[in-house]
Amino acid sequence: MSGTKSAHISSEQKTHLISFMQENKELVEGKFTKNFTFKTAQNLWNRAAEELNSIPGARKDWKQWRKTWQDLKAKTKSKKADIIKQSKKTGGGPPPEDLDLGEEKIIQIIGNTVIEGQDVPESTIRFNWDGDSSSQLPAELLEPTEEQVEEKKKERILPEEKPQFSRKRKARPAERLDKSLKASEQLVKLTTEKNKMKEKYYEKKILLLERQVKAKEEIAESLKIIANRLRRNNGSLL
Structure with missing residues (x-):
């Protein structure tokens, strides 16, 4: 489905997109397993586009809806990082804007760990939709957007939730x-x-x-x- 991309999505579409990703966290993680195959991921994104386009608001194809989700994540993580940064300041100034309900759910979906100063691309599944469903997986399964790379420079790891990496002794x-x-x-x-x-x-x-x-x-x-x-x-x- 191609269609014309609308400028803004409706609040109802945003809520539905967040709920859809919350129910299908495999799409967020971007890792293929025996039970979550490349074909499964394609079908899920296609279903998401059909459901979202049936709601009043923007009209997009599956790639544009995937980009919308990536942008929502990047914006929410940047906002969360700014809130934490402002909370540590001792000076005056207006308080930062709190996360809304949808943004809180996004943080729950992607995890409360944000990264600062590291150009680490976030995992997103890259699809070859035009190919046959039985074709091999693309060589690069992880494809960060420009917005994500920029946001990575502004984010940081929360000390209390810094992931512990075990080194092989x-x-x-x-x-x-x-x-x-x-x-x-x-x-x-x-x-x-x-x-x-x-x-x-x-x-x-x-x-x-x-x-x-x-x-x-x-x-x-x-x-x-x-x-x-x-x-x-x-x-x-x-």
């Missing part, structure tokens, strides 16, 4: 030695088991050969007895 020498010993023990165990299997195999093979030799000897002895009897019988006839 390097293995100590004793741990590495222990792992090497365990690997060696496992190798010795496997080698021993292999040798035992070979030993049993050769034992069975030798036993079989012995039985074959014994059987041949018994056959030879039987043939010898038969030959002797035949000679005696022939002698008596003469």
